[in-house]
Amino acid sequence: MHESQETTILADWTSTTEAIWQDQRPLVKPSALQEILGWELKPEGLCQGSLCIPVPDAASLMASDGLDLIAAAEKLNRPTLVDSENQWVVIGSPAEKRENALVGRQVPNVTLRDLDGASRELTEWSGTRRLLVAFSSW
Amino acid sequence: MAGNNFTVIAVALDENIEAVIPLAEGITYPVLVDTEHQLAELYAITNVPTVLWIDEHDQIVRPNATEFGCDMFIDFTGISCADHMEQVSDWILNGNLPADASHQVTELSEKEILAHLHFRLAVHAQRNQQEETAQKYFAQAAELAPFDFTIVRAAMPLTGVDPFGPAFFELYQRFADAGLPTHGIERLKQEN
Numbered sequence: 001m002h003e004s005q006e007t008t009i010l011a012d013w014t015s016t017t018e019a020i021w022q023d024q025r026p027l028v029k030p031s032a033l034q035e036i037l038g039w040e041l042k043p044e045g046l047c048q049g050s051l052c053i054p055v056p057d058a059a060s061l062m063a064s065d066g067l068d069l070i071a072a073a074e075k076l077n078r079p080t081l082v083d084s085e086n087q088w089v090v091i092g093s094p095a096e097k098r099e100n101a102l103v104g105r106q107v108p109n110v111t112l113r114d115l116d117g118a119s120r121e122l123t124e125w126s127g128t129r130r131l132l133v134a135f136s137s138w
Numbered sequence: 139m140a141g142n143n144f145t146v147i148a149v150a151l152d153e154n155i156e157a158v159i160p161l162a163e164g165i166t167y168p169v170l171v172d173t174e175h176q177l178a179e180l181y182a183i184t185n186v187p188t189v190l191w192i193d194e195h196d197q198i199v200r201p202n203a204t205e206f207g208c209d210m211f212i213d214f215t216g217i218s219c220a221d222h223m224e225q226v227s228d229w230i231l232n233g234n235l236p237a238d239a240s241h242q243v244t245e246l247s248e249k250e251i252l253a254h255l256h257f258r259l260a261v262h263a264q265r266n267q268q269e270e271t272a273q274k275y276f277a278q279a280a281e282l283a284p285f286d287f288t289i290v291r292a293a294m295p296l297t298g299v300d301p302f303g304p305a306f307f308e309l310y311q312r313f314a315d316a317g318l319p320t321h322g323i324e325r326l327k328q329e330n
Contacts, residue, residue: 010258081255090255093180101180102243105198108180112170115159120170123196129144130192134183136150137157138292138301
């Protein structure tokens with residue numbers, strides 16, 4: 001039995017959860033997946049609201065000490081990178097989400113901050129033609 | 139063009155809101171900050187300023203293109219803001235899109251995707267005062283995506299390098315030597 005360690009996950013947002021690290025892979029409570037990625041592991045697969053991705057080998061996502069977060073992210077076509085020394089995990093955007101933007105030309109949902117630190121989304125301006133100007137301080 | 143159901147939304151590709159506040163002074167349109175470094179990854183944006191046109195149905199009608207708000211950098215880039223503003227007017231008033239609007243943005247490479255992940259770890263390390271770890275991940279990110287300014291140049295101020303100094307000009311030279319690679323509409327011209 002390994003000890004659980006506080007683990008930080010950088011995905012669409014940043015969250016922390018207790019994870020057991022085994023062979024550089026974080027194992028988390030299945031119930032934590034919702035808070036980490038906004039998806040749930042259900043008998044029918046990985047689900048976000050009413051949308052479910054069937055996972056025929058759901059057992060493969062589970063280890064004795066918890067849900068294999070990296071395997072779950074891979075099922076969702078999301079690239080991952082771990083720093084097992086610091087217990088950090090970064091989970092990138094799903095390939096389909098970028099394809100929807102680049103090929104489907106659909107504005108992807110990205111949570112941004114306004115200057116007061118409040119969460120904002122580009123779809124707040126639906127119904128209006130927009131020039132999205134990416135700039136920077138650098 | 140106010141009153142034409144049109145707005146500019148500026149998104150800073152910055153990790154710190156504080157760095158953006160002075161730049162937003164006096165600006166009347168919305169200014170947002172991509173603190174989690176996701177916009178560049180999702181839209182395959184590799185430099186600033188980059189402009190996308192989005193219609194009222196949330197469709198990207200003209201993808202990533204380098205455009206400047208004024209003629210300040212025209213000698214450097216060869217891009218005229220007047221042309222762009224004229225095109226924007228034509229879109230807003232008449233619904234016309236320029237020919238380059240149909241450009242198909244190319245997908246990120248595996249390395250570029252990994253570079254974004256390394257960059258995010260670097261920023262996280264830095265937020266946690268782990269300078270050495272941050273440096274390591276910034277360097278790996280830059281190696282994976284050597285011509286992505288949202289990674290290589292964005293890392294400069296975060297690692298104590300002047301993003302307007304020699305390091306930037308060296309980066310730009312390498313980028314020019316590599317043929318000005320971009321995923322979006324090619325707007326920069328090679329010097330002859």
